[in-house]
Amino acid sequence: AQSVTQLGSHVSVSEGALVLLRCNYSSSVPPYLFWYVQYPNQGLQLLLKYTSAATLVKGINGFEAEFKKSETSFHLTKPSAHMSDAAEYFCAVSEDTGGFKTIFGAGTRLFVKA
Amino acid sequence: SAVISQKPSRDICQRGTSLTIQCQVDSQVTMMFWYRQQPGQSLTLIATANQGSEATYESGFVIDKFPISRPNLTFSTLTVSNMSPEDSSIYLCSVSRGGQGLEEQYFGPGTRLTVT
Numbered sequence: 001a002q003s004v005t006q007l008g009s010h011v012s013v014s015e016g017a018l019v020l021l022r023c024n025y026s027s028s029v030p031p032y033l034f035w036y037v038q039y040p041n042q043g044l045q046l047l048l049k050y051t052s053a054a055t056l057v058k059g060i061n062g063f064e065a066e067f068k069k070s071e072t073s074f075h076l077t078k079p080s081a082h083m084s085d086a087a088e089y090f091c092a093v094s095e096d097t098g099g100f101k102t103i104f105g106a107g108t109r110l111f112v113k114a
Numbered sequence: 115s116a117v118i119s120q121k122p123s124r125d126i127c128q129r130g131t132s133l134t135i136q137c138q139v140d141s142q143v144t145m146m147f148w149y150r151q152q153p154g155q156s157l158t159l160i161a162t163a164n165q166g167s168e169a170t171y172e173s174g175f176v177i178d179k180f181p182i183s184r185p186n187l188t189f190s191t192l193t194v195s196n197m198s199p200e201d202s203s204i205y206l207c208s209v210s211r212g213g214q215g216l217e218e219q220y221f222g223p224g225t226r227l228t229v230t
Contacts (some may be wrong), residue, residue, distance in 0.1 A: 042223055
């Protein structure tokens with residue numbers, strides 16, 4: 001069965017600093033992995049996705065994530081944080097086991113300090 | 115991508131009443147989903163809305179409490195029946211274009227429900 005663990009419910013960085021949001025997954029088959037962002041009072045928006053092509057995935061707004069099978073990780077990074085990056089970030093996993101289901105992590109709230 | 119709208123955006127309801135939430139997509143999509151997001155928590159899938167047939171509910175969610183309709187490929191409704199304060203939550207509609215359901219989802223802005 002698939003599962004997603006996001007380490008750290010809250011992460012705080014200074015503007016211009018590196019952003020690192022951690023995600024580990026469990027899946028019995030090759031997974032599809034996603035990062036979504038949720039701004040206040042809005043729905044979720046796709047940042048990037050991994051679908052077994054390149055292990056380093058580039059997304060919108062300067063974010064990228066690297067799929068590491070040996071570590072079962074899919075951490076999200078951005079070299080330089082901007083105030084507008086403050087939001088809730090969700091890691092998600094989907095797998096094909098004869099039926100569809102996407103599991104979302106608990107979310108990490110990113111705070112960006114001026 | 116897909117543009118999704120939900121109505122109402124928020125509502126305050128009395129316990130024991132029902133509320134129907136509408137989800138409209140700007141183009142035909144294969145799969146539509148309903149999620150619940152309780153305050154400060156992640157998303158929990160309620161059900162997959164199937165066009166022309168009964169919705170597929172996840173464990174812990176039943177049709178009598180959360181009846182769902184999907185009359186066509188661009189529209190769905192979720193009803194929260196006989197509400198209690200525990201139903202206070204954000205309800206999100208999402209869609210996926212892929213038939214397998216493995217692809218990314220596009221989300222509506224959500225409906226914020228408060229039950230008093």
